[in-house]
Amino acid sequence: EVQLVESGGGLVQPGRSLKLSCAASGFTFSNYYMAWVRQAPKKGLEWVATISTSGSRTYYPDSVKGRFTISRDNAKSSLYLQMNSLKSEDTATYYCARSGPELPGYNYSPNWFAYWGQGTLVTVSS
Amino acid sequence: DVVMTQTPVSLSVSLGGQTSISCRSSQSLVHSDGNTYLYWYLQKPGQSPQLLIYKVSNRFSGVPDRFSGSGSGTDFTLKISRVEPEDLGVYYCYQGTHYPLTFGSGTKLEIK
Numbered sequence: 710e711v712q713l714v715e716s717g718g719g720l721v722q723p724g725r726s727l728k729l730s731c732a733a734s735g736f737t738f739s740n741y742y743m744a745w746v747r748q749a750p751k752k753g754l755e756w757v758a759t760i761s762t763s764g765s766r767t768y769y770p771d772s773v774k775g776r777f778t779i780s781r782d783n784a785k786s787s788l789y790l791q792m793n794s795l796k797s798e799d800t801a802t803y804y805c806a807r808s809g810p811e812l813p814g815y816n817y818s819p820n821w822f823a824y825w826g827q828g829t830l831v832t833v834s835s
Numbered sequence: 836d837v838v839m840t841q842t843p844v845s846l847s848v849s850l851g852g853q854t855s856i857s858c859r860s861s862q863s864l865v866h867s868d869g870n871t872y873l874y875w876y877l878q879k880p881g882q883s884p885q886l887l888i889y890k891v892s893n894r895f896s897g898v899p900d901r902f903s904g905s906g907s908g909t910d911f912t913l914k915i916s917r918v919e920p921e922d923l924g925v926y927y928c929y930q931g932t933h934y935p936l937t938f939g940s941g942t943k944l945e946i947k
Contacts, residue, residue, distance in 0.1 A: 746884075754876075754884060754927055756936040770935035804883055818872045820931030823895070825883040 718829030731788040731805030738786035742808035747801035762811040802828040841939035858928035872931035879924040
């Protein structure tokens with residue numbers, strides 16, 4: 710059974726940093742792209758970051774580019790999101806999600822979210 | 836950025852009834868590999884989103900055949916037949932073809 714368990718959320722002041730973690734199990738972590746998706750209170754879903762299987766390629770929307778860094782440790786089956794220079798508009802529940810598998814030699818988009826964690830709440834407030 | 840426009844914003848359906856949700860993208864979702872990476876998610880109250888439909892019309896594992904997806908290019912539809920109580924929640928369309936990846940704003944389904 711695929712399991713994704715996020716941790717690291719909490720209350721943080723504007724301008725400060727926070728690092729989220731996601732522990733994965735039930736599948737071969739190193740074979741899959743991984744992503745973070747967030748949801749502000751009572752709002753819709755917003756993609757935050759994606760990372761390739763090796764970690765060599767990362768993708769972000771402009772809203773977090775330069776402030777957030779996605780990374781992974783395949784040996785530990787763990788995904789991370791380092792969030793710097795946090796703003797009040799970053800307040801949200803952050804979900805870890807499993808994307809598609811690496812398919813060497815195939816030009817395709819692995820950008821879907823087949824499995825989601827339960828989320829961790831980040832509140833940015835003074 | 837690709838804007839995903841969902842309609843309606845909300846709908847109310849009787850148990851056993853049928854309904855549909857529309858999703859339009861601001862540009863074609865056909866990828867250079869020929870596939871269309873359009874997905875549908877359901878977020879039930881208090882839960883994480885769950886994948887219902889992938890690549891326009893394929894039901895994800897465990898999704899009942901009451902759910903069906905269709906469409907092409909920029910115009911897509913999710914149909915729900917024989918609506919059951921557990922179908923309530925917010926439905927999102929999502930495109931995985933173009934960066935930045937984008938979701939629709941959601942359609943809230945209520946049961947009459």
